[in-house]
Amino acid sequence: MGRWEPDARERLVRAALDLFGEQGYENTAVAQIAERAGLTKSTFFRHFRDKREVLFGGQDELAEVLTTGIAEAPEGAGPLAAVGAALVAVSAWFTDAQRAYGPQRQAVIAGNDELRERAALKMVGFAVAMTDALKRRGVAELEAAVAAELGVLAFQRGYDAWLEAGGDFGEITRRTLRDVREAASSLEGAE
């Protein structure tokens, strides 16, 4: 029973999200998540490296999409334009289904240190991925790092705005990236 039913991974994610919402992240044991999904602890850890990762599934693929998005940006595009292209390329990943669970997910993450820590690591991962991709385009290292960091900032703000209001993720992040760029240039003047 339960065995061989499809979408084990997805079932685990839903069970985890529900339980975290009901009792909080810390009061939920992995065995409990697995049980609600009709599986066992062993199987849980076969699908996710650790308990935290169940909330960050697919985020590693996302880094790859960012990488190829930058690599395939038009030749003449500057670093920030390439970052913008990557943010647009990633918008296919953010479906309505994603958006439905977004707020619940965000609330759980915000309420727990371990999870905020994992989120921070993911963002660093994005920044590193974009930095490397930019360097492979011939961008100097420091410029690449700065552009990537601003890109992550735009990504985060865009994601929040997208959760709030919906719409096209690419279009939204294009706006937030422009805002970030303007904020950066206003800093120069203030010196």
Place this chain on the structure above:
Amino acid sequence: MGRWEPDARERLVRAALDLFGEQGYENTAVAQIAERAGLTKSTFFRHFRDKREVLFGGQDELAEVLTTGIAEAPEGAGPLAAVGAALVAVSAWFTDAQRAYGPQRQAVIAGNDELRERAALKMVGFAVAMTDALKRRGVAELEAAVAAELGVLAFQRGYDAWLEAGGDFGEITRRTLRDVREAASSLEGAE
């Protein structure tokens, strides 16, 4: 015996650093660290929230120093100048003793995922602290976030350079912050 000898916390840090270097972070149990320090597991967890934290001691105070450094920057100073002042204010923290253990510490952190995760969280903590401090100075939120992020970038690069070459931490980060700012402004032109 062992009991009531001074500097328990420091002894734990040294024991941990040594053992991590000898056997790696993952192959070292907390009980073993405590034993080498002449203490017990209980005492270890009284001094550090978890096993990772033994490598990040005092980093929370550092965030506070950054905060006050920004708050006490000259009135007319722009956001980036305030960040620069904070980086200088923090240089008292980086003594030669700190620098002696720096490379060993960095190597251990680089070789383990959990530790890189914790390091990422600390950097986010710095960014948040500086962002908040800048907002309290009347800087708009987005400008504050961008300035803080650039400040963290400069901090990281400055720290690496300081470990490598030594010298005055404040002076070094002042240079890296200038480089970061120039890189940012060169991005504008490339659009």
Place this chain on the structure above:
DNA sequence: CATCGTGATGGGACTTGGTCTCATCACGGT
């Protein structure tokens, strides 16, 4: 139709991080 290989699962032993509680000891002050 029987067999076999493969891949996903179940199950349980085991280590270790981390929490909690209570007893114990050193020190300073009275």
Place this chain on the structure above:
DNA sequence: ACCGTGATGAGACCAAGTCCCATCACGATG
């Protein structure tokens, strides 16, 4: 000599995460 305080020791306890092996469903093959 007594007492209060604060840091430590000791051990029970829970859950995360690892490991190993048995088990089962499915598709391919003969």
